């Protein structure tokens with residue numbers, strides 16, 4: 001026998017289930033309980049940067065929109081700095097930007113929204129710049145463990161071509177599953193981003 | 209900072225989070241839980257080392273919460289208190305190194321005593337309780353400790369097989385310090401015979417991992433003549449120390 005290695009095991013994930021919205025987004029699900037609510041509005045009135053809307057759907061293996069999904073986002077501010085003590089870059093913090101949002105898909109259409117600003121570039125581990133991107137985390141009934149992916153922007157072609165993470169995706173055809181399509185609309189700048197859980201167009205998901 | 213390379217101007221004081229041990233988690237494709245069949249990715253996940261965006265995550269404070277958010281007995285009480293068994297659920301949020309995770313957001317949601325959710329998509333015939341909302345949240349203290357008061361949820365039927373029943377459970381969402389630690393899980397109650405036959409529980413390959421989701425009755429934490437208690441510790445991914453990687457940073 002040897003001495004035991006006394007590390008604990010991570011608690012096991014279980015599906016968020018069909019009623020995740022009453023727990024995590026009650027106001028968005030039409031249930032008035034908390035005074036203060038988290039929402040899909042990531043940028044406040046004073047937040048610096050280019051205002052954008054992310055609009056998308058999560059589609060199952062049959063191409064049907066998942067209408068009970070919850071999507072969370074995490075991103076840097078317009079300078080490329082995260083609002084967190086472990087980001088020790090010297091870039092300016094934005095006092096009106098936590099950088100995190102939570103969006104509940106529409107129960108009829110499956111569309112989820114994020115109202116935010118376009119993030120700046122953040123260096124990768126080796127100092128190379130990453131293309132601007134937003135990290136997404138997806139949970140729903142039928143998803144046993146939250147899915148991690150990234151959203152990049154179609155109008156950042158040069159930066160995307162050199163992005164160290166996109167370049168890790170061996171099949172070039174799959175890289176475009178992470179690129180949101182820019183659309184100029186009367187309401188402002190929208191990036192369309194559909195997430196495919198399965199199939200030929202399956203989105204690249206990360207084990208991070 | 210050392211694990212991020214010496215040519216980088218700045219970085220974290222500690223290293224990366226441990227690689228996730230996927231053997232303690234259910235795989236994506238679990239036909240016994242039918243909904244997973246069309247919602248499970250089929251291609252391999254792309255394993256990614258962690259950058260700044262992975263080792264950071266949202267920070268929450270007491271400002272984000274209301275005063276009754278951790279009391280499900282009172283936070284939706286309209287004409288009186290909800291029906292059911294009064295319980296406290298408490299425990300610590302730890303990392304794999306056994307250290308408490310301080311000041312992190314813990315959210316929870318559940319059915320009422322009859323097994324009905326206050327959700328427009330829940331049509332189970334057990335009645336809504338007019339005084340029970342079924343959700344709450346709190347921040348852990350400096351040692352990672354959390355607690356809340358609620359009504360013990362009832363089991364409920366669901367459409368998987370015709371005669372599938374969920375064991376009594378409380379859903380938990382935990383943030384940790386970084387987005388890599390983000391976790392959603394469910395807590396079950398000691399002694400519930402429905403745990404062993406639940407298709408969602410059976411998605412978990414490791415029986416020891418199932419046991420860690422079952423909260424024991426904790427008689428030391430009860431409030432005598434008032435409220436029973438269950439203890440549920442939650443473990444998030446731990447973080448490497450950066451020993452011998454350029455220099456010691458005192459962690």
Ligand SMILES: [Fe+2]
Nearest residue numbers: 017319377379
């Ligand atoms: Fe449930």
